[in-house]
Amino acid sequence: MFSSKTVARVGRNYSTWKIWPKKSYSTEATFETKPFKLHKLEEGPSTSVTIGRDEALLLYRQMQTIRRMETAAGNLYKEKAIRGFCHLYSGQEACAVGMKASMISADSVITAYRAHGWTYLMGVSPVGVLAELLGRKGGCARGKGGSMHMYTKNFYGGNGIVGAQVPLGAGIGFAHKYKGDGGINISLYGDGAANQGQLFEAYNMAKLWNLPCIFVCENNGYGMGTSAERASANTNYYQRGEYIPGIWVDGMDVLAVREATRFARAMCAEGKGPVLLETATYRYHGHSMSDPGTSYRTREEIQEVRQSRDPITSFKDKMLNSNLATAEELKQIDTSVREEIDKAVKASKSDSEIGLDELAADIYAVNLEPVIRGVTSLDTVKHVNIGSRVNLN
Amino acid sequence: MRNILGSFVKSAVRHVKGCSEFSSVTTIRHSSSFTYVPDTLSSSDGESTRMNLFQAVNNAMDIALGSDPTAVVFGEDVAFGGVFRCSIGLQEKYGKDRVFNTPLCEQGIAGLGIGLATAGATAIAEIQFADYIFPAFDQLVNEAAKFRYRCGNEFDCGKLTVRTPCGAVGHGALYHSQSPEAYFAHTPGLKIVIPRGPAKAKGLLLSCIRSNDPCIFLEPKILYRSAVEQVPVKDYEIPLGKADVLVEGENVTLLGWGTQVHVLQEVAQLAQDRLNVTCEVIDLVSIQPWDYETIFNSVRKTGRLVIAHEAPLTCGLGAEIAASVQSNCFLHLEAPVQRVTGFDTPFPHVFEPFYLPDKWRCLDAIKRVVEY
Numbered sequence: 001m002f003s004s005k006t007v008a009r010v011g012r013n014y015s016t017w018k019i020w021p022k023k024s025y026s027t028e029a030t031f032e033t034k035p036f037k038l039h040k041l042e043e044g045p046s047t048s049v050t051i052g053r054d055e056a057l058l059l060y061r062q063m064q065t066i067r068r069m070e071t072a073a074g075n076l077y078k079e080k081a082i083r084g085f086c087h088l089y090s091g092q093e094a095c096a097v098g099m100k101a102s103m104i105s106a107d108s109v110i111t112a113y114r115a116h117g118w119t120y121l122m123g124v125s126p127v128g129v130l131a132e133l134l135g136r137k138g139g140c141a142r143g144k145g146g147s148m149h150m151y152t153k154n155f156y157g158g159n160g161i162v163g164a165q166v167p168l169g170a171g172i173g174f175a176h177k178y179k180g181d182g183g184i185n186i187s188l189y190g191d192g193a194a195n196q197g198q199l200f201e202a203y204n205m206a207k208l209w210n211l212p213c214i215f216v217c218e219n220n221g222y223g224m225g226t227s228a229e230r231a232s233a234n235t236n237y238y239q240r241g242e243y244i245p246g247i248w249v250d251g252m253d254v255l256a257v258r259e260a261t262r263f264a265r266a267m268c269a270e271g272k273g274p275v276l277l278e279t280a281t282y283r284y285h286g287h288s289m290s291d292p293g294t295s296y297r298t299r300e301e302i303q304e305v306r307q308s309r310d311p312i313t314s315f316k317d318k319m320l321n322s323n324l325a326t327a328e329e330l331k332q333i334d335t336s337v338r339e340e341i342d343k344a345v346k347a348s349k350s351d352s353e354i355g356l357d358e359l360a361a362d363i364y365a366v367n368l369e370p371v372i373r374g375v376t377s378l379d380t381v382k383h384v385n386i387g388s389r390v391n392l393n
Numbered sequence: 394m395r396n397i398l399g400s401f402v403k404s405a406v407r408h409v410k411g412c413s414e415f416s417s418v419t420t421i422r423h424s425s426s427f428t429y430v431p432d433t434l435s436s437s438d439g440e441s442t443r444m445n446l447f448q449a450v451n452n453a454m455d456i457a458l459g460s461d462p463t464a465v466v467f468g469e470d471v472a473f474g475g476v477f478r479c480s481i482g483l484q485e486k487y488g489k490d491r492v493f494n495t496p497l498c499e500q501g502i503a504g505l506g507i508g509l510a511t512a513g514a515t516a517i518a519e520i521q522f523a524d525y526i527f528p529a530f531d532q533l534v535n536e537a538a539k540f541r542y543r544c545g546n547e548f549d550c551g552k553l554t555v556r557t558p559c560g561a562v563g564h565g566a567l568y569h570s571q572s573p574e575a576y577f578a579h580t581p582g583l584k585i586v587i588p589r590g591p592a593k594a595k596g597l598l599l600s601c602i603r604s605n606d607p608c609i610f611l612e613p614k615i616l617y618r619s620a621v622e623q624v625p626v627k628d629y630e631i632p633l634g635k636a637d638v639l640v641e642g643e644n645v646t647l648l649g650w651g652t653q654v655h656v657l658q659e660v661a662q663l664a665q666d667r668l669n670v671t672c673e674v675i676d677l678v679s680i681q682p683w684d685y686e687t688i689f690n691s692v693r694k695t696g697r698l699v700i701a702h703e704a705p706l707t708c709g710l711g712a713e714i715a716a717s718v719q720s721n722c723f724l725h726l727e728a729p730v731q732r733v734t735g736f737d738t739p740f741p742h743v744f745e746p747f748y749l750p751d752k753w754r755c756l757d758a759i760k761r762v763v764e765y
Contacts, residue, residue: 083564084742135743146566146742160568161525162497195496196528223497225470231496295473359736359744373706373737375750376758381736 028052029322033256039239039246039276045263049255056315056324059101059254061333063093063312066117068341069126070285073116073133073147077289081349082133085160086147089117091284094311095218096121098257099186102265106183108156108176110169112193113148114218114283115158122155126344136351142387143354153390154183163189163196166215170202173213173274184212184268186261192223194237203241203274210273214264215241217276218251220283225296238278245272251279252311255318282309361386426751427655430639431622432592441623446616449591449624450479450556453598454517456628458487461515463552464602466492468502468519475519477558477617503529503555507537510553510607517602523559523611524568530576537607538582551605556598558614559587560652560703561749565614566742572651572704572735577609578681578713584608584633585680587651590620593678596631604633611680613651636684638691642671645697645759648688648714650677653701653750660755667756670763680710688714689721696727697762701750706734728765731758 030050038044051059070088077086089096092114100121103109111118116129124140132139133147140150150158156172159165169187176183189199194217206213217237221228228235238246245267249260257279264275282305286293293302319325360372360381371380434441444452458464466480466487472494474481484492495502499520506516520526526533533555541549561570577585584606588594594612601608639654640661647657654676661672673691677683692698698718700711711732718730733750741748 084566085564085569143743144741149567161528164528192497195498195501197498197500198528224476225473226494226496230494290476353743356744356747359741359747360738363738375706375736375748375754376731376733376761377706378761379736379754 024323025053025325026323029056029318029324031255031318031322033253033259034250036256036260037236037238037248039236039241040243041245041247044247045249045259049259051255051324053324055101056319057329057333059097059258060312060315060319060325060330061337062097062100062121063254063315064334064337065126065341066093066096066120067312068337069116069120069129069344072130072341072345074285074289076130076134076345082147083135084146085113086133086289087114087287088283088285089114091305091311092218092220092251092281093117094254094257094315095216095251095279095281098254099216099261101254101258102261103186104183105154106176106181107186107265108154108172108183109186109188110156110165110172111158111188112162112165112190113158113160114190115148115150118188119150119152119155119158122152124150124152126341127347130344131348131351134348134351135353136348137354138348138351142358144358151390156391163193163199165189166193166196166199167202167205169215170206170211170213173206173211174209176212177209182269184214184265186214186216188216188218190223191217191219191221191228191235191237192226192231194240195223195232203244203276206274207241207244210271212268212271213274214261214268215244215274215276217278218281219278220281222283222287222296224287225291227296236278238276241274241276244274244276246276246278248278248280251281252309252314254311254315357382357384358386360384426746427652428659429590429616429620430655430658431620432590434592434623434625438625438627438629440626442626443621444591444624445618445621446588446591446594446612447477447479447618449595450598450612451481451483452624453595453602454480454483455486457515457517457599457602458483458491460628463513464491464515464517465509466517466519467495467505469497469521470494471519476521477614479556479612479617480519499525499528500532503532504536506553506555507532507540507550507607510550511540511548513552515552515602516550516554518553518555520555520557522569522614523557523573524571526555526557526573529555533577533583533607533609534580538580540582541606542582549605550607553607554598554601554604554610555608556610556612558617559611560613560615561740561745562615563745565740565745567740570740570745572611572702574611574650574680575704575708575710575713578683578710580681582607583681585611586633586678587611587613587680588678589613589651589654589676590616591622592624593631595624596629597633597678599628600630600633603630608633611651615652634679634682634684636678636687637676638673638687639676640672640674642673642695644670644695645672645699645762646688646691646695647672647674647699647701647755647759648677649675649701650680651703653703656750656752657701657755660752660759663752663756664759668760668763670759672759683710683714685717685721688718692718692722693725696725698726698730699733699755699758699762700730701733701755701758703735703749705737706732707737709734728762731762733758
């Protein structure tokens with residue numbers, strides 16, 4: 001199913017690993033990725049990728065956690081516990097997890113509304129994500145943002161307007177460069193958003209000033225209900241930065257994404273300016289919860305991807321075949337992830353909503369009038385500042 | 394300050410009680426509490442059929458496409474019906490060259506529509522949510538609105554209609570709930586219309602499509618399925634710029650548009666029952682131009698005006714109407730004009746029920762103008 005050459009150094013004393021009994025593991029393994037496609041690049045990322053056992057287990061756990069969390073979110077939506085808008089990331093886990101694996105702590109991320117997985121990877125607990133979805137005060141935005149608007153340190157959100165986050169990403173990249181903090185910015189958007197005019201404005205500024213930005217088009221094949229072929233004159237999204245080097249990567253292969261990101265990140269960090277990544281991926285659910293996701297594609301197509309390209313299953317197979325982990329170990333991870341998410345669901349559901357005093361909280365840093373005008377010209381509500389700044393002090 | 398906040402909380406609690414009156418489900422957060430009041434047809438309307446709002450919009454576009462070979466319908470996902478099903482079946486009936494999907498690019502959609510209309514097509518564009526119209530703001534405000542003026546009437550894009558769902562829906566949060574009518578009302582050259590239900594929507598949309606001025610047609614999205622009534626089967630137009638007096642009354646004029654009209658009709662009944670006050674309920678229908686004559690005549694009769702809209706207070710359309718009324722009806726006014734609106738906050742996800750100008754807040758405003 002995949003070509004891998006396993007470089008196994010079997011039998012190293014793995015004393016730091018305490019959960020499972022000592023056993024003969026490969027401590028690392030090397031795999032071949034699908035070839036990358038390149039735009040304006042002489043050389044691309046290496047198609048031979050090596051991963052250690054610890055990291056492999058981490059990436060597996062992260063992908064499973066996101067999958068499980070999204071399943072829980074879908075169920076909560078069906079129970080009508082989550083109201084409004086909810087866009088699930090299931091199927092696309094390898095994109096976020098692979099990128100995160102090549103980031104350093106100074107790096108920043110901004111994405112669109114399919115934000116739950118990224119929020120978790122950037123440091124918010126599953127309770128923080130699920131409670132936010134439920135509009136509860138334990139949510140990472142105290143329930144004020146909901147599905148599309150989640151934030152944490154170096155994670156500039158969840159953004160609701162298609163494509164609007166990408167120029168912001170250029171600005172964040174500018175700040176990294178200006179401050180010389182060693183970080184780069186990753187701005188993510190979908191194949192649908194790739195046709196928004198403001199992306200091209202962002203590309204131009206980023207290249208003009210050689211900003212440390214990775215623009216990532218997560219191409220899941222469908223912009224809402226319209227397939228990429230029906231929406232884009234050029235569906236090679238990695239080429240659409242024209243003067244910006246681009247890389248196409250198999251977005252269902254977490255290791256390929258990790259490697260492409262590492263490569264792109266190094267270019268940015270060396271001052272070579274922006275890089276455009278296209279991750280070829282797939283979403284299992286509809287665009288949002290109101291879209292059953294079957295009117296513009298067949299059930300067979302979804303089934304086929306689940307069976308042959310699923311990012312978690314394929315990575316699991318790689319780990320097992322290369323002896324990076326045993327089936328039992330992975331099962332234990334699955335069980336512990338399930339328990340963690342079940343607990344998070346319970347905790348989130350029993351959490352309360354924020355008080356009414358927060359209706360007019362944090363609209364301004366300094367509200368020049370003490371009150372916010374209300375639903376009648378006599379009604380007012382006190383403006384308060386509650387949240388604290390995460391990224392700037 | 395504490396007292397002010399206290400009264401706010403009290404009014405919010407009242408709201409929750411109000412909600413449970415029409416909802417059997419009390420455990421789920423509810424909002425947008427209103428009871429839809431269907432329009433009644435006259436015998437001259439001819440044959441009619443039962444439709445909800447999205448079906449009426451669909452029917453109007455069907456008639457427009459059928460009667461005008463230059464008409465085209467386009468927008469994000471409209472080929473298979475759009476997210477609210479307004480264009481369902483139209484591609485099958487009229488073909489892929491007349492009903493088609495666009496990429497996700499609102500500025501491009503508006504610009505394309507302006508170009509199409511300028512070159513002689515009847516362009517019917519959908520912006521998927523009114524909250525997404527802002528990338529197209531430049532095209533609509535600077536290009537569509539000024540096209541005719543800037544070339545001395547040599548060119549125009551009058552055959553452009555932009556349809557877009559607006560307003561609260563119960564769980565839409567920041568970017569699926571806004572009511573942007575006032576932004577556009579500030580732009581000479583555009584016509585802006587908001588229907589209160591299916592029968593009005595059909596006639597008004599056909600008028601917009603056939604109007605020789607660019608129109609923005611805002612459809613209250615909560616009414617798409619919840620508003621059901623008899624709609625004439627025939628092809629008909631309803632004149633733009635005309636308000637409707639829905640309930641006649643003597644003491645207070647209540648003015649709203651879209652969903653709020655239905656809240657106000659219930660408020661009028663409450664005022665009658667609880668305060669023995671008779672209210673005149675007016676649906677403004679047309680935001681730009683707005684029908685000042687009907688409003689002034691009513692206020693001159695009642696001496697009191699309450700305007701209610703979902704959009705925030707400051708610079709909402711209510712401000713324009715209040716200012717015009719005080720200029721033109723000053724000596725008839727028995728009390729200052731009251732506005733009941735959304736708060737001057739972003740549209741809040743968890744606080745939607747408290748944000749909206751619900752019936753209790755409107756009733757409070759009536760009390761104030763009566764007791765002034």
